[in-house]
Amino acid sequence: MKRNSNRKKRAQQAQPRKVYHSFSPWRFWFVSITVAVIAMLLITRLAYIQIIEPDYLTNEADKRSLRVTKSVTHRGNISDRNGEELAISVPAYAIWVDPKAVKKAYAFTDEEWQASGVESKRTGKIRYSKKKFFESKKWPALAEVLDIKFEKLVQIVKKPKARFVYLKRQVNVPIVDYIKQLKLAGIANQLESHRYYPTGEINANIIGLTDLDAQGIEGIEKSYNRFLQGQTGKKRVRKDRLGNVIDDIEVLTKKKAAGNLQLSIDQRIQAVAYSQLKRAIKIHKATSGSVVVLDVHTGEIYAMANYPSFNPNDRSQYQPYKLRNRAITDTFEPGSTVKPFVIASALIYKKTDIDEVIDTSPGWMYLGGRRVRDGRNLGKINLAMILKKSSNIGVSKLALRLKPGQLQQTFADFGLGNDTGIGxxxxxxxxxPLRHRWSDFELATMSFGYGITATTLQIAKAYAILGSGGKSYPITILKTPNPIEGEQVIPRNIALQVVHMMEGVSQQGGTARKAKVQGYRIAGKTGTSRKAEAGGYGDDYIAIFAGLAPASDPRFSIVVMINEPQGDRYYAGDVAAPVFSAVMQSALLLSHVRPDDEQTRYTLLDQLNDAQ
Structure with a gap:
C-alpha cells in the first residue's frame, strides 16, 4: 500500500502545472476607463448643478417645503346703538372633494368611471353597477348629511381631471365631525366664515346680506363692504414633511383687522316699528310699506322698517323684491304731507301772515278748465285749519300767490329732489320738476303733493327740519357721538309756527285722531294720494302719515307709508296714523323723553319699566 501511494505522488509531480496570471491589461483599462467616465459624469453633473444651474436643487427643495399660508380675517360685526348684535361672523367649513384622489383610492380608471352608470330604459333612472365605490355605505351617508343627491355626488366625483370641487359650503362643526368619522378618501374641509343675523327679518332690508365668499351684496353689508371685510394676511413659510412650520420666510400681504360698525338704529324701536308696520299691512291687505324714525337734533336714524322682508339666515326665502329697502328706494307722490311746506314758503316770502283767514267757499274752483276741490265746503278758515282739515283749496290759493321758483326753492330747502346723504x-x-313756466293747475296740484315724488326718508328729513327749528342735519345710519351742527335752511320762528299749526291734525275734528300719543303733544299731517298709472290716476292709494313729538320740543320725526291699502278704510288717518302712534310712543318712552302731560308721567314710566 505504501509503495502504491509513493507511485501516485511521483506521477502527479511528473505532470506539468497550470499557470494563472494575476494581471490582465485589457480588464485594467476597461475598469479604469469606466471609473474615469463615471467620475467625469459625476464631476460634470456637479459642475452643471453648481455652476450652470446653481438654483436647481434649491428650487426643487422649495417646491417640496415652501408653502403660502393664510391668516383669515373674519368679517366685522354690526351692532345697534346700544351694542346689540345685528350681524356677526361665526366659524364654518366648506366640504370639498379631490376626484383624482377618490379614483386613485378605489383603483378606477376613467373608462370604468364612464361605464359605471347605465340609463334604464324602463325607469329613466341611472342604474349603477356594484363596484367597490357604490357598494360602500359611506358615500350615500355623505350625500345624505350634505343634503345632496347621491347621483349628483357621483357626477362630481367622476370629473376626469378635477382636483378641487366644492360639495357644500357654510357647514357647521357637527357635520364636519361626522364626515371625518366616515374617513372617505379625497374628502377634505377648510375653515371659512358664516354670516349670521340674530334679528332675522326685522333688519334684513337695511343690513342686507353677504354671499358665500363673505362679500356684501346688499344693504349696509355692501355699502360698507371694504370696512367690514378687512384683509386676509398671507405669508410664505417653510414646512417639514409632517406639515409643521419650521421657518417664516416673508410676509406677502399684511393682515388688516376688519372694522366693526355701530349703527344709529335702536333695535327696540326697530322691532316695534317692524311689528306694527307688518300688522297694519296684513290688516289692510296692503302690498308694502315703510317706517322711518329720525332724531331731529342729530339726523340719526333710530328705526327704518320695511315690509315685505325675509329671514337672511334662510337663503331659500330669498327674493330680490323682499330685500329692497323701500324707505330709500321707493318713491311716491307725497300728497298732503307737503302742505306744511307750502304754508312755510308763503310765510317765508311774506305772501301771508300767521293770522290770515282764507275763504275756501264754495269748496271748489276751476284752474285752466280743471277743477280743484275739497271734500266739503270749509268756508273761511285760518292757516292752522287748512292743515287740520287738509284743505286743497286753501293751500292752492297760497301756492298761487308764490312764484313757481319760490315754491320749488322751499321744497328743495326741505330736501325734496335731492339725496339725504345717508350714503x-x-x-x-x-x-x-324744475322749470320756469307752470300752469296754475300744475302749481296748485303740486301744493298738495302731486307732480313731485319723494321717499319715506326724504319726508322724514323734511319734517325733522321743521322739528329742529329750521335746521337741516346730515342724515346718518351710523351712531355719531359728536353730531355735526345743522345748517339753518328756513327761519326758526316760521318752523316753530308751522309745527304748532300741525297739532290740530290729531285733535277733535282733525284728519288723524288715531295718531294721538298718550301724555304727549304731537304735530303731524296725513297724506292720501292716488297712484299714477298710464294715462292718469288709478284706484289704488298710498297712505302716509308724517309727524313730530313732543310738539313742545320735538325729539323724533316719524313717517309711515303704506302702499295700496285695500277696502273702504284706505285713508291715512285710519291706516298709517295708528302705526305712527304706537311707534312714536315706544320711541319716546324708550328714549326717556319727558311727557307733556305731567299727570300721566308716572303711568308712562311704569309702562316703560314693564316694556323693558
Missing part, C-alpha cells in the same frame, strides 16, 4: 346704495332722489 346707502340704491337711494332714490325722487322727482322735483
Amino acid at each position: 346707502l346704495i340704491g337711494e332714490s332722489v325722487g322727482r322735483l
